[in-house]
Amino acid sequence: MYNGANLDGDPRLEKEENGKDFFEPTHDYHHGKVTFDDYLAAARRQRQWEDSGHGAGDAPPTPDSASQNEKTTKDAIVSEAALTAEEKERINARRALRSASWAAVFYLITTDILGPFNAPYAISQVGYVPGVILYTVMGAAACYTGLLLWWLFLKLDSDVFPIKTYSDISERIFGRVSRHVVSILQSIQLIINVGTLCLSNGQSLSQITKAHLCFAVCIVIWAGVGMVIGQIRTLKSYGWLANSAVWVNLLIIFVSMGFVAHSPPNYASAKTAYGISIGPIERVAFTHETLSNKVNGIMNMVFAYGGAMIFPEMLAEMRRPWDFWKGMCSAQLLIYVAYMMYGLFVYSFQGQFTLPLAYQGVSKYAWQTVGNVMALITGIIAAGLYGNIGIKVAYYSIVEDMFNGPSLMSKKGQFIWTAMVLLYWALAFIVGAAIPQVQTISGLVAAVCIMQFTYTFPPLLIFGYYVLLDGRTPEGKINWKKAIWTGGWKMRLFKIFNFFLFLASLTMAALGMYGSGIAIQETFKTGAATSFGCTSPV
DSSP: OOOTTSTTSOGGGSBOTTSOBSSOOOOBGGGTBOOHHHHHHHHHHHHHHHHTTOOTTOOOOOTTTOOHHHHHHHHTSOOOTTSOHHHHHHHHHHHHHOOBOHHHHHHHHHHSSSOGGGHHHHHHHHOHHHHHHHHHHHHHHHHHHHHHHHHHHHHHOOSSSOOOSHHHHHHHHHOHHHHHHHHHHHHHHHHHHHHHHHHHHHHHHHHHTTTOSOHHHHHHHHHHHHHHHTTOOOTGGGHHHHHHHHHHHHHHHHHHHHHHHTSOBOHHHHHHHHOOOSOOOOOOSSOOOOHHHHHHHHHHHHGGGGGGGGHHHHHHTBSOGGGHHHHHHHHHHHHHHHHHHHHHHHHHHHGGGOOSSGGGGBSOHHHHHHHHHHHHHHHHHHHHHHHHHHHHHHIIIIIIIISOOOOTTSHHHHHHHHHHHHHHHHHHHHHHHHOSOHHHHHHHHIIIIIHIIIIIHHHHHHHHHHHHHHHBOTTSOBOHHHHHHSSOHHHHHHHHHHHHHHHHHHHHHHHHHHHHHHHHHHHHHTTOOOTTSSOOOO
């Protein structure tokens, strides 16, 4: 168990010999004057409280009921005496949300993916060798950046100053403008993810009905289902759904691998999707695809590690945030193994005819239907999770912050939540119906959003955190030389490494936007229209 009093070995986070905190709170609760040091002090005390055996959702004990040790710990928490009744109510509502375990986080993260079913397509665009290398490198990098987000949450979150979304971390380090940028990108990614999952479920339903049902209707059905399951407000309540989705996804993997091994590719769907005719199956170590197709394939790989966008939201609902690393690392390992195994296996049997949703790439209708029916279940659960987080981001930003409305867990909040769910899923239908193909939009959203949340923002945020911690002058300005060179050589290399990782990720994102844009252009040229009509794209 970590030492909450000295979270990263920095002596400035210890108490001075006379017992006074180095970071002494200087906040004015009622006038919004909260300093970076206030966040650090409150978070350190919050971690001390949790380290004493309490959960993040526990309220501090009253002096009468507390033991002597508990009283000492309670004294280390930022006093709530200065808070108004409304502010105390918000804190209690936030505590009520903090109930998820690290096991629940594991299931949520493994649900928070499109599924490994686009992995064969991604490998088909680059070949065996780049596919294995890139999935491995990006998986390791995603695990590393996930740990960075977890660390920043522990350093900056408390009941008094809670971190509710990714944008909260950004604002505390880079200011209000960065909060808006992150919120906008997060909202875009979430709504497109929900729309994409509605589209993929629509494609599955279209194959099941042999295209006898209008394709736009196939999509709107799943938007309606989402409006129902979207009424679940807490992530803990999603635990059993996420649990079942993980096992069903694994079942799809193994069942469809058996189908693929005993069935020729779905040449008709490949013709519809890519415009390629029946021919010999080609499997290569390095492909000769265009740069845009290769980049689009790589961006589909990035989609595998897109869960980082909602890591702070998951942490915000954990009873013991310290345990997050267990669920996150376990989930990333499972995701990596599933994607690699499934991607290599299906590509080996289907080559260039591999479809973006691989289980739809078998030629026998009965086998297609088995994969499609199971995928409908996991798809709507994943879409429900995305919708849950997306609506929360909007609720916190608009209802609570902008209009000072009721807390999410209040009775009034429940009515507002219901209305927002209906509106959100209606918008998701419009997005899903406007998407020409799953693989093109997956690549674009990966380049514009996922690359930033998973690979670009975390190293930039940790770099900014240590710049603020080490480089501030008494006048409140930043001394960059001091900011970079404070600490031993390991700390200096750590800061420099994260800065260059940020630049490299940003460059890759720009290349991904180019490749995905060209791929979408080519998709329209091959005749793939939007899905507002009744013609199915599969």
